[in-house]
Amino acid sequence: MPVETERKAYLIGGGIASLSSAVYLIKEGFNAKNIHILEHLQVAGGSMDAHPHNDPKGRGHLFRGGRMFDQEAYTCLFDMLENIPSPVNSGKTCKDDIFEFSKLVPTSAKKRLLDDRGEFDVSHLGLSLKDSTALSVLLYIPESQIQDKKINDYFSADFFTSNFWYMFCTTFAFQPWHSLIEVKRYFRRFLHEVPKLHDLSGVWRTMFNQYDSIIKPTQDWLVSQGVNFDFGITVTHLDFIITEEYRAVEKINYKKDGKCETIDVSLDDLVFTTLGSLTAGSAIGTHTEAPKFDFESCKNDPTWNLWTDIAKRQPDFGNPQKFFADSRASCFESFSVTLKDGGKLLQRIVEWSGNQPGTGALVTFPKSSWFFSIVVPFQPHFKDQPKDTQVFWAYGLNVENVGDYVKKPMIECSGQEFMTELLHHLKWEDMLDSTLENSICIPAILPFTMAQFMPRQIHDRPQVVPRNSRNFAFLGQFVEVPEDVVFTVEYSVRCAQTAVFHFMKSSRKVLPIYRYTLHDIIESGKAVLA
Known part of the structure; x- marks a missing residue:
C-alpha cells in the first residue's frame, strides 16, 4: 500500500480514540510522520490513566477507574490491539495478552452484594x-x-x-x-x-491497569512509527469553512506556554476531535486531605470549552449543555488504595470474599449511604508496583450523602476517612489503626464520569462524520454511534474505525456490533424472570 507523503492528520485529544485513529491511519497507508496528536495534558491516555502518585504520607498509586471487557462485545478494541506488540510477551500482541490472561485468571465472583446483615444473597434478581x-x-x-x-x-x-x-x-x-x-x-x-x-463470569480483564496494558504500549508503537505527540497544547477553537457543497476545518487555534498559535489546515488534511472528557474537572485528594472541589468551577475545563465553541458553529455539532450542565447528576468518586501492611488487609479481604485477587468482581455495599463498591485486581496491578505493596480500588455513587460512620459527605472526606467507613462496614474495627497507619488512600472526584448517561434527545450527539464533512470527524463518548454503548473503550475505537475508514476510502468496513439471536434473547429473558 503506498504511503501518503503530504497529507497531514491532527488528532485533538490524547485518549484511546485518537490513539486508535492513528493506528488505523497508519494501517491504511497514512504517513505516520504527518500524524500529530495534540493533548493539553503532559501524558497520553485521557481517562485511561494510572500512575504512582505523590502523597504527603508516602508514595501511593492512583487509578481513577477500571475497565472490564468481554469477548463478544469488544470486537473493535481487539481488532486494534492486534497491531500492538505486547509489553511483556515477545512475539505476541496486546490482544493476545488479554485473551491469555483472562483465560488464565478467569473471573467468577463468590460474593457480589453485601446486605445490612453482612451476608450475601444473589440467588435471585429480585424483579417483580x-x-x-x-x-x-x-x-x-x-x-x-x-x-x-x-x-x-x-x-x-x-x-x-x-x-x-x-x-x-x-x-x-x-x-x-x-x-x-x-x-x-x-x-x-x-x-x-x-x-x-x-458473578460477572463473562468479564475479561487486562493483566495490569489499562494504562500499562493498552495506552502505553499503543503510544510506544505509534512513536516507533513516527507519530508526533504534542503535549501541553490546549486547542481553544476550530475555524470552519461552510459552503453548500461541503464543510471543512481550515484552522486549529491553540495555546501553548501561554502563547496563542494557529495551524492552517488544507481541505485534504484531517482533523479528528475528541469531544468532552469523562475526567475533566477532576479533583485529587490525599490520605489526610479531602479533594478541593466545587461543582461550578469544575465546568471550566478546556475539553468542554472546545466542544461548546464547536457546537455554536453548526446546529448538528451537538449540544454539550445536555451533558455537562448538571455535574451533581454525573459525579462519581473513586478511591485508590495502596497497602503496606504485609498483605494483612488484602488477605482478610480474600478470606472474606472467597476470591483471590483478580478473580472476583465488584463487591457492592448497597445499604451504605455512599453506595460504594470495592474491586481487588490481580497483583501487581502496576508494572512498577513494589513487591511489598498491594493495591485495590473503590468507588461510590452517592457522593453528597453523609457516611454511616464518618458523618460527612463522601466528597468532603480524606482517604483515611474513606478507609474508616469501609472498615466499619466490614466490621473490622480491630484492623482500623494499623490499616490507617499502613495504607495510602487517594480520593478522586470525577464530576463528569457519568455525563455520557445524562438524559438526551437523539440529536444532542453529533455524528462521527457529520453531513458534507470534507476533512473532519468527532470522536469519543459524546458522539453518536448507533446501537453501541458509551462508557466503553469499544465505543471510542469504533469511532476511530468509522472516521478513518471513511476518509481513507478503505475497503475495510467498521466491524459489526455483536447481536443476539431470538434464542439468546429468550434465554436471557428467562434469567431476568427467574
Whole structure:
C-alpha cells in the first residue's frame, strides 16, 4: 500500500480514540510522520490513566477507574490491539495478552452484594413480574419515543431496590435519573451477560491497569512509527469553512506556554476531535486531605470549552449543555488504595470474599449511604508496583450523602476517612489503626464520569462524520454511534474505525456490533424472570 507523503492528520485529544485513529491511519497507508496528536495534558491516555502518585504520607498509586471487557462485545478494541506488540510477551500482541490472561485468571465472583446483615444473597434478581415485563418491552421501544426520558420515569420504585439493579448499576455506573435511551442500549448490548451478573463470569480483564496494558504500549508503537505527540497544547477553537457543497476545518487555534498559535489546515488534511472528557474537572485528594472541589468551577475545563465553541458553529455539532450542565447528576468518586501492611488487609479481604485477587468482581455495599463498591485486581496491578505493596480500588455513587460512620459527605472526606467507613462496614474495627497507619488512600472526584448517561434527545450527539464533512470527524463518548454503548473503550475505537475508514476510502468496513439471536434473547429473558 503506498504511503501518503503530504497529507497531514491532527488528532485533538490524547485518549484511546485518537490513539486508535492513528493506528488505523497508519494501517491504511497514512504517513505516520504527518500524524500529530495534540493533548493539553503532559501524558497520553485521557481517562485511561494510572500512575504512582505523590502523597504527603508516602508514595501511593492512583487509578481513577477500571475497565472490564468481554469477548463478544469488544470486537473493535481487539481488532486494534492486534497491531500492538505486547509489553511483556515477545512475539505476541496486546490482544493476545488479554485473551491469555483472562483465560488464565478467569473471573467468577463468590460474593457480589453485601446486605445490612453482612451476608450475601444473589440467588435471585429480585424483579417483580411488572418490572421484568417492562424491561423486556423496553428492548423494542424505538429511541425516538423515549427521548429525554429518565430510567425512573419508566420503571417502578421497587426496581431500584432489586438485586438486578444493584448489580447492573454498579457494573456500569448508572443512576436512576440517567438516560432511558442509554440503559436500553446497555440492556440490548449486554443481554448475554445478564445470566452472569451475579458473578460477572463473562468479564475479561487486562493483566495490569489499562494504562500499562493498552495506552502505553499503543503510544510506544505509534512513536516507533513516527507519530508526533504534542503535549501541553490546549486547542481553544476550530475555524470552519461552510459552503453548500461541503464543510471543512481550515484552522486549529491553540495555546501553548501561554502563547496563542494557529495551524492552517488544507481541505485534504484531517482533523479528528475528541469531544468532552469523562475526567475533566477532576479533583485529587490525599490520605489526610479531602479533594478541593466545587461543582461550578469544575465546568471550566478546556475539553468542554472546545466542544461548546464547536457546537455554536453548526446546529448538528451537538449540544454539550445536555451533558455537562448538571455535574451533581454525573459525579462519581473513586478511591485508590495502596497497602503496606504485609498483605494483612488484602488477605482478610480474600478470606472474606472467597476470591483471590483478580478473580472476583465488584463487591457492592448497597445499604451504605455512599453506595460504594470495592474491586481487588490481580497483583501487581502496576508494572512498577513494589513487591511489598498491594493495591485495590473503590468507588461510590452517592457522593453528597453523609457516611454511616464518618458523618460527612463522601466528597468532603480524606482517604483515611474513606478507609474508616469501609472498615466499619466490614466490621473490622480491630484492623482500623494499623490499616490507617499502613495504607495510602487517594480520593478522586470525577464530576463528569457519568455525563455520557445524562438524559438526551437523539440529536444532542453529533455524528462521527457529520453531513458534507470534507476533512473532519468527532470522536469519543459524546458522539453518536448507533446501537453501541458509551462508557466503553469499544465505543471510542469504533469511532476511530468509522472516521478513518471513511476518509481513507478503505475497503475495510467498521466491524459489526455483536447481536443476539431470538434464542439468546429468550434465554436471557428467562434469567431476568427467574
